[in-house]
Amino acid sequence: MRLVVEAAEPGRRELVPLREASGRRLAEPLVATTDWPPFARSGLDGFAVRSADTAPASPGSPVTLRVAEAVAAGSLAAAPLAPGTAVRIMTGGAVPQGADAVVMLEQTADALLDGQPAVRVKHAAEPGQNIAPRGEEFRCGSVLAEPGARLRPGHVALLGTFGYADVPVYAHPRVAVLATGAELLPVEAPLAPGRIRDSNSAMVAALVEQYGGVPLLLGRVPDEPEAAARAITEALAQSDIIITTGGVSVGDYDVMASLLHRLQPPRDAAAGSEEAAPSQQAPSPEVPRTGFASEAPPPSTAAARQPAPPPSAAAELPPGSRPLFNKAAMRPGSPTSAAVLGGKLLLALSGNPGACFVGFELFAKPAIQRMQGAAAADALPKQATAKLAAGFDKGSPHERFVRTRLYTREGVLYADPLAFGKSSMMASIPDADGLIRIKAGPEGAAAGTVVDVILL
Amino acid sequence: MRLVVEAAEPGRRELVPLREASGRRLAEPLVATTDWPPFARSGLDGFAVRSADTAPASPGSPVTLRVAEAVAAGSLAAAPLAPGTAVRIMTGGAVPQGADAVVMLEQTADALLDGQPAVRVKHAAEPGQNIAPRGEEFRCGSVLAEPGARLRPGHVALLGTFGYADVPVYAHPRVAVLATGAELLPVEAPLAPGRIRDSNSAMVAALVEQYGGVPLLLGRVPDEPEAAARAITEALAQSDIIITTGGVSVGDYDVMASLLHRLQPPRDAAAGSEEAAPSQQAPSPEVPRTGFASEAPPPSTAAARQPAPPPSAAAELPPGSRPLFNKAAMRPGSPTSAAVLGGKLLLALSGNPGACFVGFELFAKPAIQRMQGAAAADALPKQATAKLAAGFDKGSPHERFVRTRLYTREGVLYADPLAFGKSSMMASIPDADGLIRIKAGPEGAAAGTVVDVILL
Structure with missing residues (x-):
């Protein structure tokens, strides 16, 4: 995840109208353009008074103040408040000069004083009562939101308050989505x-949109490694990031594994690195392909087991290409791999829908968020701790990410595992609120164990 | 909430392409169109075998099987698997007739048998091993999602799997958004x-979009009650629901309160109902308006305190109009009101941004979700229980909805109150994950108390 986020750089910026800003990520810090409130505001409907005038008031002996005028929200008092007078004021109205308290309408009674409208006040008002002083919520210049913040409706209210009719945000990253696999039909x-x-392409497109990208559905990667490399290079030209599904396994037709393998350093350089070039996990691009068709004589399967030869065709890959990781120590989705291709991020997700989903959440979502300016730490998945609602008794040599539904009972968060391991189990994908992280080990985890959960 | 959800009926339906279906609500039940998997599929790359053939295998004495052919995903074996043979098979490949197990590639070794390619198997295979039988995940006809379900990327994968290139969903409700208040500037x-x-209009529009509606920003309601009624009637013609902000308080210019008041039953009928027509909370539409300008002589404030006269202008409101509730026993946002106007829902939210936000989450969101076919119970806010991270020592005569940030520690969900009561405090709106429900009472709630939280 760290490698992917480091490789994904914040991209283009644009100005959007305020009402389209929600869900986007801010490209510049925005500050309060005035104090807020911009003037002392009445918090409710009532009468603005000088609190000193009301000091002797009690229910048995109310104070009567002449009503000098009325201030609606949006208008101003004609004159400062004179001693012994009150001003009728509405919620949000500007408190007149001289007034230091507002008495709630319901705590007053109408009266007449020398034939003029007046108001009777039965309780002493506290200075400042029911008044929001200028600048109480924001000082001019204070920061409303930082770059990278994902704007929510509440931000829209803040930015509207301070006059931001247009908002600088990061552009939606363009995400090319390609599937591999001769078995796939539209x-x-x-x-x-x-x-x-x-089904993966449409799911990935929906996930891309959910996290702020624009998906470009480019169909199927050709089966043939050279054609696949060309198709992917072309896809890079029109996108900021490329996501493929399938073709990353050990099968003889796994073009993505083949393509990624070309980015591997020579085997000597990789010595000591378990993941860099596992010989059984990345077939050579030179596996003979004729002979594998179902009606042809059976081929040797040896090619897929040999250490890969030097990447003879690597010249076809664009400059600025390097591997990030080849396979990941996780379940489901251990074939998930990532690379930089021509300076852009390539994520090769598993073809199993469940593993594809998990790989997207762990790697593609952080990348897409980072490209929209999310701080590196903020781009990573948000986690919580929860108690396992049911035991999970399947061990795994790799950390396991188990789809879960979350619920609370008496303030305790419970994670109920949905899919017991089969990475192809599709039915649980729409129901998942989170991914339980089960540490690698022979035993799984017992009910009641506190586990980390990635929130979806 | 119940009244609002009952008044909001599921609306128009439309077909959308699968890749636009995420986030929409389903209008019809969709079912599996085939068994899934549609054929016995190999779960990994390896060799399809007859498990009986491998029964004697052990690391010291492996079984060698002739490799009859290779089956890529998407192709079929040319012939049933003969005893003593194996078929090379890729992940997702159709298991040939006669085979009842797949042995992982990594657990085999290449061999030759009579000069022909063969494979050496070192362990007995279990029948069914690494094979997903036809129909294991879904039976043809089983329900994938029910009407009203909000489609997520995982549903998109399911629907794609079963060939739903277009998806029947509820149309986005059109939501008219109007603000009231002479003080408001664009x-x-x-x-x-x-x-x-x-700032409320843009925030409400963002919330509307977030929950699946299309906002129609119609600007400011005129201040004058008759003009306001006309503007709102016109807005109804182009929308499915109307949301106003402000103007619901006891102030002399609160046009929404005035308009809603016309819907009240005659006072005799309302006797005994505390909320139906509280005399101090709904000013008469006949309050004299000249004289309130700040430079004119002070008016009597008596009009706002009188019991309302019979609704003389009610004829102007369209048929099919009735009140749902006038004020709500909640904080913030007690002036929040709702009505049916010309058969459509009118929600009159408070003008304070914080109270407007809470009112939207409690009333507008359920209505908008219901109009997209959510089941009535599913349209209501989702709740959790959490422990109060900090005490909240302010009592309230009404239930209070306190914005909160949620976090977990050791599996316990904590709710940290963000805004201590001031309904205008805008800064906390974007940070809120939930609304803590603090029961009405003089005391608030102590730290550590388990509270209900509405999840945002």
């Missing part, structure tokens, strides 16, 4: 024997 | 003495 196609529909 | 205007900018 969603609208009828099923055919041995084939399935590409 | 966001882009420079401040003037005694005036403030209308």
Whole structure:
């Protein structure tokens, strides 16, 4: 996650109208342009008074003040408040000079004084009562929101208050979405024997939009490694980040694994690094492909097991390309890999829908948020701690991310595991509020254990 | 909340492309169109075998099987698996007839048998191992999502899997947003003495969009009650629901209070109902308006205190109009009111930004969700229980909704109150994850108390 966030740089900026700013990330710090409130405001409907005038008031012996005028919200008193007088004032009205308290309408009674309208006050008013003094909430120049902050409706209220009709935000990153796999059909196609529909592209597009990116659905990566490299290079030209699904496993047709493998340093340089070039996990791009068709004679499978030869075709990859990680110590989605290709981030997610979903949340979401200016720490998944509602008795050599529904009881947050390990189990994806992190180990975790949960 | 949800009916439906369906609410139940998986699928890369053939295998005495062919994902085996043979198979490939297990590639070794490619298996395979049988996840016809369900990216994956290229959803409700208040300036205007900018309209519009509505920003309601009634009637013609901010208080210019008051039943009918027509809370529409300008002689304030006369101008309100509630026993936002006007929902929220926000979450959000087909119970705010991180020592005659930030520690959910009561405190609105419910009473609540929290 750290490698991905470091490789994803905040991108273009743009100005958007205030009413489109919610959900976007701020590109510049915005400050209060005035004190707020900009003048001493009445907090309610009533009468502005000099508190000293009301000091002797009691229910048995009320004070009667002549009503000098009325101040609606938006207008100003004609004159400062004279001693012995009151001014009728509405919620939000500017408190007249000389007044230092507002008495609630309901705590007064109408009266006449020398035939003029007056008001009877039955309690002494405290100085400052029911008045919001100028600058009580904000001082001019104080920061309203920092760059990278994701704007919410409450920010919109703040920015509107201070006159920001247009708001500088980061542009939506353009995210190319490609699927791999000869078995994939478009969603609208009828099923055919041995084939399935590409549901990952639409899911990834929906996730991209949810986190502020613009998805570019580019269909299927060609099966052939050279064509795949070209298609991906072309996709890079029109996008800020590229997400692929599938093709990262150890299968003989896993073009993404093949492509990523070309970015690996020579094997000597990788010595000592367990993940850099595991020989069984990244097939050579030179695996013979004829012979694997179902009607041809069976080929040797040896090619997929050999240490990869030097990446002869690497020249086709654009400059500014380097691996970030090749496979991840996680379940589901251990084949998930990432690279920088031509200076842009390439995330190769698993083809299993559940693993694809987890990989997106762990790697793509932080990258997309970082590209919109989120601080590096803020781009990483938000976590909570919760008690396991049910035991999870399956161990794993790698940390496991288990989809969960969260609920509370008596102030305790419970995480109820939804999918017991099968990374292809789709039904639980829409129900997940979080991902329970189960540490690597032979035992899983017992009910009641406090676990870390990534919030979705 | 119940009254509002009952008055908000699910609205128009439309078909949208799958990739635009996330965030929308489903208008019809959608079902699995096939079994899933549609065929027995290999869960990983390896070799499809007859488990019986591998029964004698051990690391010291492996079984060698001739590799008959290779099945990529998307293709089919040419022939059923003959005894003594294996088929190379990729993740997602259709398991050939006759095979009942898949052995992981990494647990095999290449071999030759009579000069032909073969594979050496060192462990007995369990029947069914690494195979997802047809229909394991879904049976054809099983329900994927019910009407009213809010679609998430995981639903998009499900619907794509089953070929739903277009999805029947509820249309975005059109929500008219109007502000009241002579003091209000547009966001882009420079401040003037005694005036403030209308920040509520943009905030409400952002909230409307967040919950699936389309906001129609209609500016400011005229100050004059008859003109206000006309403006609101016109707004109804182009919207499914109308939300106003401000003008619901006891002030002499509170046009919304005046308008809502016309919907009240005659006072006799309201006898015994505390909230129906409190004489001090709803000024008459006939309050004389000249004389209130700051330079004119002071008026009597008596009009605002009189029992309202029969609603003489009620004929101007469209048929199908009735009050839902006039004021609410809550803080902030006690003037919040609701009515049905011409068969459509009118929500009159408070003008204080904090109270407006709370009123939106409590009343407008459920209505907007209900209009998109959410089940009545599902339209109501989602709640959790949490421990108060800090005491809240302010009592209130009404239930109080305190903005809060939520966090967990050791599996306990804590609610940290953000805004201590001042309903105009804007700074805490963007930071709020929830609203703590503090029961009415003289004492508030102590730190550590378990409280209900409405999740935002």
